[in-house]
Amino acid sequence: MKKLKLIANTLRQDIIRMISEAESGHPAGALGMADIFAALYFKVLNQNPKNPTWPDRDKLVLSNGHICAVRYAAMARTGYFPVNELKTFRKINSKIQGHPSYVDMPSLESSSGSLGHGLSIAVGMTLAEKLDKKKNFVFCVISDGDLNEGSTWEAVNAANKYCLDNLIVIVDRNYIQISGNTEKIWPLKPLDKKFKSYNWQTIKINGNNIKQILEALSKAKKANKPVVIIAKTTPGKGVSYMENNYKWHGKPPNKEQAEKALKELMKEYRKIKNG
Amino acid sequence: MDEKKATRQAYGEALAELGKDKNIVVLSADLTDSTKTNLFADKFPDRFFQCGVAEQNMVGMAAGLALSGKTPFISTFAAFVPNRTLDQIRISVCYNNANVKFGITHAGLSVGKDGATHQALEDIAIMRSLPNMRVVVPCDYEETKKAVKESAKIKGPIYLRLGRSKTPMITDKKSFFKIGKANILKKGSDVTIIACGIMVHKALTAAEELSKQGIKAEVINAHTIKPLDKKIIIDSAKKTSAIVTAEEHQANGGLGSAISELLAKKHPTPIEFVAVNDSFGESGMAEELLKKYHLTKKDIILAAKKVFKRKS
Numbered sequence: 001m002k003k004l005k006l007i008a009n010t011l012r013q014d015i016i017r018m019i020s021e022a023e024s025g026h027p028a029g030a031l032g033m034a035d036i037f038a039a040l041y042f043k044v045l046n047q048n049p050k051n052p053t054w055p056d057r058d059k060l061v062l063s064n065g066h067i068c069a070v071r072y073a074a075m076a077r078t079g080y081f082p083v084n085e086l087k088t089f090r091k092i093n094s095k096i097q098g099h100p101s102y103v104d105m106p107s108l109e110s111s112s113g114s115l116g117h118g119l120s121i122a123v124g125m126t127l128a129e130k131l132d133k134k135k136n137f138v139f140c141v142i143s144d145g146d147l148n149e150g151s152t153w154e155a156v157n158a159a160n161k162y163c164l165d166n167l168i169v170i171v172d173r174n175y176i177q178i179s180g181n182t183e184k185i186w187p188l189k190p191l192d193k194k195f196k197s198y199n200w201q202t203i204k205i206n207g208n209n210i211k212q213i214l215e216a217l218s219k220a221k222k223a224n225k226p227v228v229i230i231a232k233t234t235p236g237k238g239v240s241y242m243e244n245n246y247k248w249h250g251k252p253p254n255k256e257q258a259e260k261a262l263k264e265l266m267k268e269y270r271k272i273k274n275g
Numbered sequence: 276m277d278e279k280k281a282t283r284q285a286y287g288e289a290l291a292e293l294g295k296d297k298n299i300v301v302l303s304a305d306l307t308d309s310t311k312t313n314l315f316a317d318k319f320p321d322r323f324f325q326c327g328v329a330e331q332n333m334v335g336m337a338a339g340l341a342l343s344g345k346t347p348f349i350s351t352f353a354a355f356v357p358n359r360t361l362d363q364i365r366i367s368v369c370y371n372n373a374n375v376k377f378g379i380t381h382a383g384l385s386v387g388k389d390g391a392t393h394q395a396l397e398d399i400a401i402m403r404s405l406p407n408m409r410v411v412v413p414c415d416y417e418e419t420k421k422a423v424k425e426s427a428k429i430k431g432p433i434y435l436r437l438g439r440s441k442t443p444m445i446t447d448k449k450s451f452f453k454i455g456k457a458n459i460l461k462k463g464s465d466v467t468i469i470a471c472g473i474m475v476h477k478a479l480t481a482a483e484e485l486s487k488q489g490i491k492a493e494v495i496n497a498h499t500i501k502p503l504d505k506k507i508i509i510d511s512a513k514k515t516s517a518i519v520t521a522e523e524h525q526a527n528g529g530l531g532s533a534i535s536e537l538l539a540k541k542h543p544t545p546i547e548f549v550a551v552n553d554s555f556g557e558s559g560m561a562e563e564l565l566k567k568y569h570l571t572k573k574d575i576i577l578a579a580k581k582v583f584k585r586k587s
Contacts, residue, residue, distance in 0.1 A: 124339020
């Protein structure tokens with residue numbers, strides 16, 4: 001548990017460095033999802049970074065591609081590519097594009113960036129696994145913004161129709177999108193009831209609590225129908241001036257702000273280590 | 276040449292034959308009988324996915340299936356895919372270079388009585404603008420069968436544009452067909468008529484009439500609009516110095532545009548376009564509509580004479 005907390009903190013530091021170096025990117029969602037990505041890449045996903053297209057791997061589709069900094073950091077830290085390459089984020093000729101690019105890095109499973117695509121792709125992948133009688137899981141991370149899109153709800157119904165019990169969806173429910181609070185812009189409440197009405201199993205957790213994340217993922221694997229983990233996360237988690245402020249959805253910190261953020265995160269790292 | 280069969284029928288039959296390959300899966304957005312995907316569904320129900328009237332999800336699901344090693348064919352009317360699902364086609368399919376085949380029927384005015392909402396006239400323009408996408412418009416039943424089977428062997432997205440109506444059989448089982456290679460159906464030296472889909476038959480009958488009037492027309496079946504067979508087209512343009520293009524599509528962005536882009540660069544040649552002129556269709560019988568919107572043998576003849584006169 002402590003190890004995963006330290007990893008999540010490291011991912012947050014990577015995110016700040018990447019986005020600040022790129023002078024563009026989406027810090028709030030990426031920071032908010034660091035605990036979940038630490039849990040996925042360092043504990044839950046059955047993957048092999050040295051053989052990323054191994055056919056029996058668990059698959060992860062990131063539908064809200066704009067938070068890819070957290071995924072790149074987690075992948076670099078698990079050995080998919082050198083940590084040093086994180087510096088190339090959003091720069092010319094980089095394989096870690098501003099939004100995920102499958103052809104540049106097949107271990108991403110799919111490109112994404114326009115919201116509302118990922119869940120349909122994950123449904124298709126899960127159907128393929130079922131046709132091949134495989135036992136691996138397909139995970140799909142989606143955001144509040146993805147749930148604005150009608151196409152996501154088409155996919156929710158498809159997963160129910162085909163009883164996709166090896167599909168696990170994680171909603172980054174951080175209540176912000178680029179123009180403000182989600183419930184003002186495009187209300188999603190009551191989100192769990194909406195999923196339940198499509199015959200999904202729902203699990204609600206604090207998405208910044210490693211213990212709850214691991215318990216939920218373990219429970220989700222045992223479900224006999226599609227399952228959604230509605231993870232309430234704090235956007236900008238770990239950086240005081242970014243937390244719960246929608247203005248940091250898609251804005252990079254400047255040099256001084258990045259230094260302040262890193263100072264806070266390093267202090268937190270020591271606290272976890274000594275705690 | 277008297278027998279008529281619909282290209283969508285050939286599509287359904289070819290899919291049912293392809294189905295012995297366990298990697299082939301078929302997705303339909305409710306319109307299963309209309310797209311003839313029922314022929315596959317009846318034989319291989321486990322590999323047929325009924326996606327309902329939810330086309331965006333269908334395209335995404337197909338991308339996911341393709342990224343996991345399957346070869347999905349997806350089907351609905353051309354009025355709905357590409358138009359409604361362009362974002363999914365662009366990113367989930369083309370940017371991923373996912374191996375998705377679009378077997379899309381009911382293209383063009385010849386849909387008939389359903390009217391303008393259901394008469395896709397922009398789909399070629401949309402699809403050919405997308406990186407990694409190939410665009411194929413077969414001219415008849417046999418050619419469709421070959422196109423479906425060949426497309427299953429090619430990796431990457433392919434758009435097969437098919438029709439609703441029964442149309443004349445021009446080719447037979449033995450006729451040469453290869454995606455990316457145009458066919459010269461009739462040799463001539465005065466003017467070249469380049470057509471695709473249902474306009475190929477009209478181009479051939481126009482060429483017969485023209486020859487009676489002393490104009491020797493070459494007829495090229497450009498079933499593959501992307502990638503275009505550059506050599507055959509440039510060579511013919513050099514020979515005849517006058518081109519007519521004919522398609523059941525808007526003039527903006529379709530076959531005529533593709534030919535113009537090529538020739539403007541490689542061998543500037545006068546061109547006349549037989550196509551829909553920036554308008555929607557309407558209800559009516561297929562042949563009535565083709566007449567009203569100037570997509571007939573007569574229109575090709577007029578265009579050929581016009582471009583013939585423009586030769587300096």
